[in-house]
Amino acid sequence: MTTSQENIPTGFDTLGLAQPLLKALADVGYETPSPIQAACIPPLLAGHDLLGEAQTGTGKTAAFALPLLQKIDLKRAVPQALILTPTRELAIQVAEALQKYAHHMPGFHVLPIYGGQSMVVQLRALSRGTHVIVGTPGRVMDHLERKSLVLDKLQMLVLDEADEMLRMGFIDDVKWILEHTPAERQTALFSATMPDVIRRVAREHLREPQEIKIRSATSTVVTTSQSYCQTHTGQKLEALTRILEVEDDFDAAIIFVRTKTATVELADKLEARGYSVAALNGDLTQGLREQVIERLKAGTIDIVVATDVAARGLDVARISHVINYDVPYDTEAYVHRIGRTGRAGRTGRAILFLAPREMYMLKLIERATKQKITALTMPTPGEVANRRVAQFTQQVVDIIKTEKLDFFFDVVRRMEGEQDIAAREIAAALAWLATRERPLQMPGANDHAPRDAASTPAAVPSASTFERKPARAKSDESTPAAEPRRERPAARSDTPVQQRTFVPGTLARYRIEIGRNQGVLPKEIVGAIANEAGIAGKDIGQINLFDDYSSVELPANLPADLMDILRRIRVRQFALKTRAMEPGEFVDTRPPRRAPPAGKKPDWKKPAGAKPEWKAKRER
């Protein structure tokens, strides 16, 4: 089955979901079901087995979670549904999503169980009773074997990211679990790809499954120039505002987000940063919606933050930019979105934000739009400052050309005479006054030297032009914004770092507050520690990346001054906040590899060279 934009129902209320779930969806601000949700929810509610081909980001969690929750009998605190996921992170994420959607189901309980977590804790939690289990296959199998988990009342089993479970060597565990759960259960299998092994599992363990595949039916040639910016969630707003500042030919933008709540939240944040912006979502009456569009046309606002549904049919010629702040569910939605720019014969510009785990969308969109999408990096504070200075310079030049300034010449001349200060100092002070509301320099701009001379606008005065008498010099914090100081190279290159020597001995594990979600690479961690703390590469041991932190092996008992440096080192703008890990704090989340059940041969071999993510070791 293939879905397309046109046949998405307008709301969740048409899918047969119960009131408590509809209320929770309204709370989280989902406006319309994603294609996979529209396609999966009705058959799952009707009790069919399901084979769904869908990636992360398509909304597949809610696609199985909502029907699953609807079938839960809250009065019976026994596992009625089991969701198997390849990783502990996904198990936790799915459990959190269930909790969110079950917000209006009093007494609902979901328990994530995964390897690496204390057995005692899990046994205690299981004995308290739960409605749904979300777990990794190895640990679920352990509990089934110990009889600490009994699934005789199981009604629904979901295999999430089945191909990932296959890749990680879990497929035999998964089959074992399928064989040890009630045969009459309902089963849903989701997988981003459908290799033969997965199809075979589906054939053997699913009953006449409905096959749901979300793919784009068409590809379209677009004339819009397209770029993407890879950033993790925490940096998106900063990246957006910096990009908006340095984009050429910016007139107006439509920014797409997924939820109604997000339209309002992002519009508020942009407004606080000085943009004229409004939210456009399905909660607005038709009258208010039209008002927003009129204001955009008239130029009283420059940015509209919208959901896909609310922006349907929007046709405003001055939209120069379409920003995909949240990635669309599929390529058709993307093509619809970017169709909002490039109107009236203009060339439009589309910018797509992608988290590292959403990067797979890039290829799909390139294929669908038959065009290369170029990479865009977040502009540095120095680049933003350069752009602001260039704009400010242009304003000054325009004023000199167009305004009558005789009276002001007199004012300046009088200042020079009466106060004994030079015209350039007066000009600098006036520039500061004029830009006080919107400083030309961003915080941290001094840490970033311009990439090359060409990127510095010609009109930027050299630093020495502005050198002031020491008595009047201000501290870093209070330096007037319009007083560009000499761009100094970042600390790491102008103060050679003392190389530390260590007696060869034991390494200890240290925790640093940056991880996979921040897109960090082990080599960046090694580079930063080596360059800024003077710890040679040979003294740095294994690095393990987790979602929001990492562990690094360094010589044990580092001196306080070095710990202080390690705490403050920044990688990708995150302070490492390094600290020694407590004994037992390091938990290797590598899934336990299990021998296949006796008598069975694994039907999967790890492809040569495949490197599971959890094995991320440092690359040098």
Ligand code: AMP
């Ligand atoms: P998933 O593919 O399940 O990992 O979901 C990806 C993201 O989309 C999650 O952040 C969800 O909260 C969000 N999401 C899922 N369904 C919807 C929807 N119908 N409307 C808006 N956001 C959604």
